[in-house]
Amino acid sequence: MATHRTKLLIIGSGPAGYSAAIYGARAMMEPILVQGLQPGGQLTITTDVENYPGFRDVIQGPWLMEEMKAQAEHVGTRMMWDTIVEVELDKGPPFRAIGDSGDEYVADALVIATGAQAKWLGVPGEMELGGKGVSACATCDGFFYRGKKVAVIGGGNTAVEEALYLTNHAEHVTLIHRRDELRAERILQDRLFKHPKISVKWNHVVERFAGDPLAGGLTHLVLRNMEIGADEDFAVDGAFVAIGHAPATELFQGKLELDDGGYVVVEPGTPRTAIPGVFACGDVMDQVYRQAVTAAGTGCMAALDAERYIAGLEVELDGHAEAAE
Ligand code: FAD
Numbered sequence: 001m002a003t004h005r006t007k008l009l010i011i012g013s014g015p016a017g018y019s020a021a022i023y024g025a026r027a028m029m030e031p032i033l034v035q036g037l038q039p040g041g042q043l044t045i046t047t048d049v050e051n052y053p054g055f056r057d058v059i060q061g062p063w064l065m066e067e068m069k070a071q072a073e074h075v076g077t078r079m080m081w082d083t084i085v086e087v088e089l090d091k092g093p094p095f096r097a098i099g100d101s102g103d104e105y106v107a108d109a110l111v112i113a114t115g116a117q118a119k120w121l122g123v124p125g126e127m128e129l130g131g132k133g134v135s136a137c138a139t140c141d142g143f144f145y146r147g148k149k150v151a152v153i154g155g156g157n158t159a160v161e162e163a164l165y166l167t168n169h170a171e172h173v174t175l176i177h178r179r180d181e182l183r184a185e186r187i188l189q190d191r192l193f194k195h196p197k198i199s200v201k202w203n204h205v206v207e208r209f210a211g212d213p214l215a216g217g218l219t220h221l222v223l224r225n226m227e228i229g230a231d232e233d234f235a236v237d238g239a240f241v242a243i244g245h246a247p248a249t250e251l252f253q254g255k256l257e258l259d260d261g262g263y264v265v266v267e268p269g270t271p272r273t274a275i276p277g278v279f280a281c282g283d284v285m286d287q288v289y290r291q292a293v294t295a296a297g298t299g300c301m302a303a304l305d306a307e308r309y310i311a312g313l314e315v316e317l318d319g320h321a322e323a324a325e
């Protein structure tokens with residue numbers, strides 16, 4: 001069991017964490033980044049990425065994350081193969097975190113970049129056909145369904161926004177919802193109902209995603225009509241599960257302010273939490289945009305704010321030292 005002392009500790013290795021690390025290292029904070037169970041974050045479970053700026057050709061998510069990691073290491077970040085299981089934020093600075101390995105991390109400033117995971121239905125075929133017709137991100141994958149027939153599953157704001165967005169690409173969009181009314185805001189519902197390319201299947205749940213992952217991918221959904229209890233096959237080229245996201249914030253419950261959805265609350269327009277020296281960036285504090293580029297952007301902001309915070313601490317310490325002389 002070792003103790004690692006650093007000016008800047010970053011928890012999470014998605015675009016937010018790696019970007020914070022690049023900026024933190026270049027600001028001479030010699031950051032330590034703890035990678036967690038999914039090194040590289042959510043983009044490692046996708047294939048084509050077409051909307052990350054700087055690449056004319058399609059790039060692969062896992063490759064992009066390897067490049068970000070290499071860049072963060074190159075400028076001086078220390079990567080730790082560990083997962084944080086406990087944090088102590090109320091007595092800092094320094095802040096303390098304990099890894100699954102038993103190692104302790106002690107830092108003047110902390111950047112939380114633990115991301116969020118899309119919720120899945122947990123029905124047969126969903127994982128096998130993931131990236132082969134089944135997706136949880138219309139902004140990321142909608143483009144691949146130009147002129148095709150797609151379904152969106154869910155009844156909240158995300159599902160309605162995804163359905164509306166998909167009309168830019170797909171020939172037809174069917175929203176499939178388990179009840180007979182939506183949870184989404186009225187204005188979004190209004191746009192949805194008026195849209196000529198969208199229809200709604202009420203009171204239906206997905207029992208199964210069907211198709212061959214090795215040949216052609218998703219072909220249809222097996223739906224259950226909850227009113228009459230009968231199953232039907234529903235042919236689609238793509239299906240978007242949009243039943244919400246779960247931020248990875250269990251670790252911070254009772255230690256940081258979280259909103260009703262479990263997201264870390266930050267001062268609007270900044271990565272600053274209510275605890276000075278503790279910053280949050282990326283999907284863990286953003287339930288609206290949830291993109292790699294926005295995660296990277298807020299990661300940069302978190303490192304810049306951490307640098308200012310640490311500089312302030314150093315001035316304070318110098319002041320105390322001078323007063324003591
Ligand atoms: P994440 O990428 O979620 O990373 C979180 C990190 O935190 C992980 O490394 C995890 O291991 C770590 N972590 C969690 N808990 C702990 C802990 N206790 N200790 C240590 N580490 C921890 N966006 C786009 O812009 N374009 C796309 O094409 C695109 N495609 C996508 C396809 C799919 C299938 C999915 C799921 C998402 C896609 N997105 C896309 C969204 C994008 O991936 C996310 O917005 C982005 O990854 C968020 O970055 P993040 O750094 O905030 O968090």
Ligand code: NAP
Binds near residue numbers: 155161
């Ligand atoms: P949400 O509001 O929790 O809605 C989830 C939807 O998925 C609900 O309609 C729910 O059905 C359905 N659902 C959940 N589990 C399901 C399951 N196992 N099978 C079938 N359906 C299931 O999630 P969200 O839409 O992602 O929104 C999350 C938060 O972000 C909300 O506060 C929302 O307002 C906010 N948000 C805001 C914007 C915006 O302001 N533009 C955009 C996106 C999200 P029931 O209705 O039956 O429960």
